[in-house]
Amino acid sequence: xxxxxxxxxxxxxxxxxxxxxxxxxxxxxxxxxxxxxxxxxxxxxxxxxxxxxxxxxxxxxxxxxxxxxxxxxxxxxxxxxxxxxxxxxxxxxxxxxxxxxxxxxxxxxxxxxxxxxxxxxxxxxxxxxxxxxxxxxxxxxxxxxxxxxxxxxxxxxxxxxxxxxxxxxxx
Amino acid sequence: xxxxxxxxxxxxxxxxxxxxxxxxxxxxxxxxxxxxxxxxxxxxxxxxxxxxxxxxxxxxxxxxxxxxxxxxxxxxxxxxxxxxxxxxxxxxxxxxxxxxxxxxxxxxxxxxxxxxxxxxxxxxxxxxxxxxxxxxxxxxxxxxxxxxxxxxxxxxxxxxxxxxxxxxxxxxxxxxxxxxxxxxxxxxxxxxxxxxxxxxxxxxxxxxxxxxxxxxxxxxxxxxxxxxxxxxxx
Numbered sequence: 001x002x003x004x005x006x007x008x009x010x011x012x013x014x015x016x017x018x019x020x021x022x023x024x025x026x027x028x029x030x031x032x033x034x035x036x037x038x039x040x041x042x043x044x045x046x047x048x049x050x051x052x053x054x055x056x057x058x059x060x061x062x063x064x065x066x067x068x069x070x071x072x073x074x075x076x077x078x079x080x081x082x083x084x085x086x087x088x089x090x091x092x093x094x095x096x097x098x099x100x101x102x103x104x105x106x107x108x109x110x111x112x113x114x115x116x117x118x119x120x121x122x123x124x125x126x127x128x129x130x131x132x133x134x135x136x137x138x139x140x141x142x143x144x145x146x147x148x149x150x151x152x153x154x155x156x157x158x159x160x161x162x163x164x165x166x167x168x169x170x171x
Numbered sequence: 172x173x174x175x176x177x178x179x180x181x182x183x184x185x186x187x188x189x190x191x192x193x194x195x196x197x198x199x200x201x202x203x204x205x206x207x208x209x210x211x212x213x214x215x216x217x218x219x220x221x222x223x224x225x226x227x228x229x230x231x232x233x234x235x236x237x238x239x240x241x242x243x244x245x246x247x248x249x250x251x252x253x254x255x256x257x258x259x260x261x262x263x264x265x266x267x268x269x270x271x272x273x274x275x276x277x278x279x280x281x282x283x284x285x286x287x288x289x290x291x292x293x294x295x296x297x298x299x300x301x302x303x304x305x306x307x308x309x310x311x312x313x314x315x316x317x318x319x320x321x322x323x324x325x326x327x328x329x330x331x332x333x334x335x336x337x338x339x340x341x342x343x344x345x346x347x348x349x350x351x352x353x354x355x356x357x358x359x360x361x362x363x364x365x366x367x368x369x370x371x372x373x374x375x376x377x378x379x380x381x382x383x384x385x386x387x388x389x390x391x392x393x394x395x396x397x398x399x400x401x402x403x404x405x
Contacts, residue, residue, distance in 0.1 A: 149264045
């Protein structure tokens with residue numbers, strides 16, 4: 001099997017896994033959306049475990065994004081509420097490496113189950129997202145700030161964090 | 172050996188012994204010269220290299236410029252070093268760690284601020300996580316401006332430091348270096364959010380536009396007419 005064929009087979013397996021077991025809509029072999037597939041929060045850890053078992057053994061990254069509340073275009077329209085998205089990226093190792101990525105949407109105050117029991121490398125990645133965006137990872141063994149000082153207030157990569165937020169000059 | 176800051180002179184127990192015997196003053200002077208020569212040519216460096224200036228520092232330690240010619244060896248511990256070269260942006264989290272390492276260096280010690288980020292924070296100075304120059308945390312003897320300064324500039328800075336050490340050991344006053352500020356760092360081209368001359372209505376419109384995730388037409392009231400400049404009329 002050439003690397004290209006290997007990659008195509010992985011892509012097929014990933015699509016089928018999502019459609020058959022994790023409630024993603026669409027035909028079993030239809031291509032996934034370009035901006036990443038959205039998975040329900042309850043399936044997050046199960047999907048990671050299934051992918052780990054099926055050969056996606058390299059935890060690349062996770063990235064959280066903050067979306068502020070957006071008012072409707074007309075005064076009568078409803079306001080889109082504030083929310084968070086956490087994207088997770090896994091890869092297979094070897095020739096024809098395939099990248100599996102999915103997103104989980106979170107409301108304000110909702111936490112995401114941690115992936116540290118599945119991938120040890122998720123430890124500092126999740127600490128970083130907790131520090132900068134303020135997403136809480138449920139069951140994380142050591143959820144402390146990673147980048148900012150320990151006594152920092154607020155999460156700097158949120159959209160509503162002003163660039164000139166005052167802070168102590170240095171401590 | 173101790174430095175008496177009020178009289179700007181050096182004290183050593185050996186001097187007191189030598190001064191009791193007539194005719195040994197000359198030896199004291201010669202020993203002092205020898206010690207100055209030794210101190211000048213063994214300025215061991217502790218590299219506080221946090222970003223890209225550290226690459227230029229490595230180039231200065233490599234064979235083309237070669238800081239080792241003047242006896243400057245790079246040490247990995249502050250307890251064996253005389254000079255701290257702060258090369259790079261210092262963040263709010265890093266500053267107390269730099270101060271702690273500086274406190275661990277034995278006296279006499281010197282500090283070189285290398286590059287515009289270490290001098291003033293440069294274009295990062297208004298960001299929430301960056302301190303505006305390392306001299307708010309530790310005293311700086313030599314400023315080397317540049318972004319980054321090339322290895323020859325670092326070598327020139329080390330030679331300036333040698334002159335300062337010479338003067339200080341001779342008990343003479345050396346003028347403190349002033350912090351070089353470029354017009355860019357004093358008056359940034361892009362006005363900061365706290366800047367006086369910035370129009371708050373334009374800020375609000377920009378924030379609205381960014382949050383609404385589309386491109387609406389914002390109806391701004393007309394801006395006040397700027398006052399005519401006197402120089403052009405006359």
